[in-house]
Amino acid sequence: MDAEVDVEALVRRAEELIAVESVAERPAALLQALDRVLASLPPGLTVERFESGGKPSALVYAGSRRHFRAILNGHLDVVPGTPDLFRPRREGDRLHGRGAHDMKVAALVMAAVFATLAEELPVALQLVTDEEVGGLHGTAHQIARGVTADFVVIGEQSALRVVTESRGLLHARMWAGGHTAHAAYPWLGDNALLTLMGGVSAVLDRYPVPAEEQWTTTVNLARIETPNGAYNQVPDSATAWLDIRYPAGDPDLEGRSPAELARHLGDLAGLPVTVEAVSPPHRVDPGRPEVGLLQAAARAVGYSGELLRKHGAGDGRHYAAAGIDAVAFGPAGDGQHSAAEWVDVRSIAPYHGALVAFLRSLPI
Known part of the structure; x- marks a missing residue:
């Protein structure tokens, strides 16, 4: 299956997804956002749905549930904002809107990557809707229900740098x-x-x-x-x-x-x-082989792939508590949680390519 991504088609899907006001106080919108991303996947995959605390989530894979070599994790909830922030706009290479950078575009890219590789590799796509309010009912809930992997990539914004540590x-x-x-x-x-x-x-x-x-x-x-x-x-x-x-x-x-x-x-x-x-703080050993492979994949598409610390906490801490290493790795942009949030459209294809190359480079 071709590993390239149709960037303009993905941006159109992103605009539709950004328009969904998927904040914690709107459970119907959370489900709508989840369903939109699931609808972008090809038929024949196993979609395991979860619900906890009024927050829906899903785990998608080929065949039956097992221990996965890797999980791609994306959250579809966003922080509240004024109505205009849910009207996406394109300005040159920048796509503006609530969730453009944090992290609806990354989730759609991850879904596209997963669709390419699901039948080829033991990977899963994890979509949650409560990261912005703590992640206890999404990622943590799924882990408590037995979801495990060797390594997890979370699509939080990083300009294709690899986040191995957070406070x-x-x-x-x-x-x-x-x-x-x-x-x-x-x-x-x-x-x-x-x-x-x-x-x-x-x-x-x-x-x-x-x-x-x-x-x-x-x-x-x-x-x-x-x-x-x-x-x-x-x-x-x-x-x-x-x-x-x-x-x-x-x-x-x-x-x-x-x-x-x-x-x-x-x-x-x-x-x-x-x-x-x-x-607790979250830290992954920078010498872990998967970290090096992800850095190499980023460098191969023209980005530095350098290691990065993040001041904010994310869902990686739930995996850390379960003894599973997780890093953040996402597209370029800026302004998350602000009125000026945007994602760099030029980083979408490299991000997609780096994820595909990384997953294919993993020893199985």
Whole structure:
């Protein structure tokens, strides 16, 4: 079967897919996006459907389920956006729209690659719809149902570089109490929000925001709230949401249990902390043969294939937790999660070619 891809036809399918507002809050749209990609595949393949937490996903392969030599993983959900972001537009070599770069185009390319090689190689196509909200009901759910492979390629944007490392993720809430009073008489109260701000500042003193890109632990203050419904009240409680990203090797955070992490952050802040979610850092040995083969495939189509670290967490961490190595490898573009998101159409054919060459180079 010919390994080339019709780029213009794929862009047209991508435009249709980008127009589907497949955000977490729209379960019908998530299913519509999944069905559109599945409809692009040839008949005769096994389509195993999953559903968890209202999020549909699928695993596609030839014949019966087995341990796969490789899995191509793509997510079809996107972060919310204004209506105009779901009206794709082409400007020269750039295709703009929500999900163009993260990662509907990559998912369609992966589907095309899989369609080429499904009968030839022991590979599978994994399509999920919840990566942007944690991946527990898509990739992690399928792994829990026995889906395994030697190696996984996730189509997250990378300009055909190979992402072998990403930071861990920790979501925590910090709480402070006080007692209320009339705002005109603040000395009669104890402002919980001021106490909370002191605790947040203490955590940020330990993990300051870098002035430029650094491979280090960072803390984002995502939200502060009180139960106040009026200006003229001293708040008697306050809560902060913290999004913490940490690399492998952080002695404070790596390998700690949620209770230990909560205790560490609470000691820094001098306030109660609860850990809502934690995922460890993800790292693949750069010397693994599959990494070298993927780099070689990227170089063969004119890209550097260099190794890359990613600051954000992805579904690779679920495979890492199961002892399965996964890398991110996607097309070129920029602006994911922003109003300026775009994918470089010129990278579609090389991306397709590199994936085909990589899979065919794998020792079976």
